[in-house]
Amino acid sequence: MKPVSAIAFLFLALPTLASANDVDDAITKFIGAPGYQRLEAMDLERELDTLWLDSELVSPGGAVGPLEKAVLLAAGAIPSSRTRTAIAYGEMIDEQAGPVSFVDLRHYNLGPQIRLEAIASYGDDNVAPADEFGLGDHIAWRFVFTPMMNNAAILRDVSRRIISEDDAADDDCSGRPCLDPYASFEDIAEWQAVDSALPDWPAQYPNSSDQQATPAYAIAQLAVLGFWANAESGSYQWTGGEHPEAARNYQPYRFIDIDRDLGQDLMIDTVWRETLLNDDALSEVLFRRFQAGEVYLMQASVPR
Template sequence: MMNLIATLLLTSAALAGVPGQGLATVLPPEAQQALEQQSAAFIGAPGFTEVDITQSCGDDAFYTPQRFPQSNQTAFRPDADLDALAKAVLLIDCAEGPLPHARYLIRYHLAPVSQAGVAPREYIEVLRFNLGPQRYQDVIRHVEREFWPPESIFGMGPNLAWRFVFGPVQGNRAHVERASRAGLNQTDAAKQDCLGEPCLSASSPTDPADAWRAFTPPTLSAAMFREHNDADLPGPARVAQMLFLNATGGSGQAEPSESASIGQPEMVFRISKNVSGQDSGITGLLHQQGLMDDAVSELWTSLRLSSGSEPEWRRKVVHRAGRQ
């Protein structure tokens, strides 16, 4: 009998990772309505269409041995402990297909729920820009027509945006409650700013050296997932996760900020993958604001990775007026 009960409990926890089969907390009507209104406003922003992510990236496509080498080792899903930030990027690359040359602009907000004991919701927007066409034009500009490579190898796919609302259910830390998608035409994409640089710029942004200080972060937990063609370097999801882990002291658990909101999120990430140069390289930049700190108003963290080199971590601190 005890073995049967244990099996049922494990099965219940594992099913919690399946949409519609999780054991969610029942909220009072007013709290539930407020949560639904906030979620609907975020997901249904102008230009976005709500979608079922499982139609674009179902279980068979997402839970592959290539993406989760340790899958099928427990009764739980392999992403049961995966943070929402990395999961959002993985889901997009699963639904849309990976790109060899891309930039990601990620906005992250953790919103408390107005009910004691109820876990907050994570609101994540990911804009993905395909820089393959720019890289292709850069290459053929210096090559005779007969030697032009196929444009397809530089990556085919639109510029787009996804929005997710994540919440925990039993056995699954980051369960997709709602998702929406928007296409970005070339004009709209060209107007987007990625933390001080045009999002479609095919160059690696640089910052004044005297404003940054190198540092060595605490040891970060290893990735539980693999990304497409990440044998030499981490992929965009892992770079975003590394920055997130460092920002949260290694826990991967953010804390709500009283001065942050969906419109002014506490974390904004820029991830650039193979956007310039001949060698593989990926960079990440994190801007934190709304910090619960009397002296520090903003915190910038950069991470640069290139083949054959150690990760380069740098930080820039912006102090409040008169508090340095």
Template sequence: MNLFTTLLLAAAALAGTPGQGLATVLPPKAQQAIEQRSAAFIGAPGFAEVDITQSCGDEAFYTRERFPKSGQTAFRPDAGLDALTKAVLLVDCAEAPLPHARYLIRYHLDRVPQAGQGQREYVEVLRFNLGPQRYQDVIRHVEREFWPPESIFGIGPNLAWRFVFGPVQGNRAHVERASRAELNQTDAAKQDCLGMPCLSAASPTDPSDVWRAFTPSTLSAAVYREPNDADLPGPARVAQMLFLSATGGSGQAEPSESASIGQPEMVFRISKNVSGQDSGITGLLHQQGLMDDAVSELWTLLRLSPGSGPEWHRKVVHRAGRQ
């Protein structure tokens, strides 16, 4: 092994280890600002800071099943993966995937003043288990002796994860800090997922006449796999497809001057097998804080079902007097 390869392997290994890697050295004030914002985000009421590697370590995350091309280069297979997609993959790794679930994902890109390389990405993933509702719907119409096992509908709490991602050499989205919270049924029932109750078993409504069909730019292929994604993309891929569409295919978000951690520029709702007998997954993205004089909000809807191609629709909300 030559020296160049050795250095690449060392950098890649460090980049995959929390708290290590060749991170950008920032001015003291910029570093302090990042630490304060990260601490407030991670330490929100109800959240407990955790070491993600204890719930989803390298052996659990970097599997051949998840990353089929793992080991083909000196770098981690997720080295170029965006923070949004990685957050969903990490949650489903740490908690185990659910067959019937809804995700509410909030994304904010924060660029610290006086630190051109000091951007951080703040991602919150709330996951709601709709398996119990689906189970009750099924047994309501079936004789007791024919009831299926409840476990096949998915066992797991309603929960939330928060991640702070930063770039290090060899890793675009390195987890700097993470925290976790569980939501009891009462709190989960109060959560709103872009205009509908997060625990609702209803399918999102069809686009109204203000929505328009469109075809996004070519989207890069996924470098990962998700459980049971042979027929339909999983939640991480649907979120990534919406993110790629919103960023013109680049997967690189731009900072918004009017957005914040509390009012993020992107909010996603992913609904996986939440109603009906057939499989299906839908994704809805709401963008606000746009750097556009005429447009204040963008809504993007993606619907996927077995045997058919993706259906894309978009709704544009113009600023007053600018339509």
């Protein structure tokens, strides 16, 4: 297993530039997928403005990356923390605009299902009301972000659809049934503990809830761990890393899964999987952040 510090060298590649027309066509296809309803991107960008804590800066939230912004919007759309989130990330390099991020995010509310299982075990009279378990639909999102001026990621286009219960019951989340609260990350890789300590940086948005990291902050910490963001100077900055030379169009190559409060105790378990590596020996690297009070960092790799 290669140490974390060495993994940064796996992503050195020359990007394939795309014309503006190619990018526009890709965005139209991605955002306009069957069943998705297009939303007003600027309205959602303004919703994010209410979360930034660095309001005195010229560009509040400007250092925040597309993955954090996507999950901030998705998490804010349903009033439940008992969730499972599956994210697929692809990227096109616009010859003028730079890296354009395509984020496919599915956000599942497992609160009602967990409540029904509790009722079956303990009886209706001994279980809290539905709103305490978390209300809200399963929602699929498609986001397109692009860098602009002092911002690492401005929302350029967005659409979403409601995921029906029948569809959700059939959906797969990185090899696990999306609605199975007992399906964990333990068996998906041979995890090894990471001894490195993560640096601290000033919070750019609320980074904790019930003394646990928010999904966006968990993603940010893994981004720093895997060198997709930088915090060595004491401040956070999304960089995105090098674009894999094997990735074509907006083909996803980065996958993030988040389980939150799916058991009796408060917890958040986040896995970042990077694929299409420019490496002769490894096909994937994975990083994991598990928190149930204490924070544990892990890593794994998949040989070719």
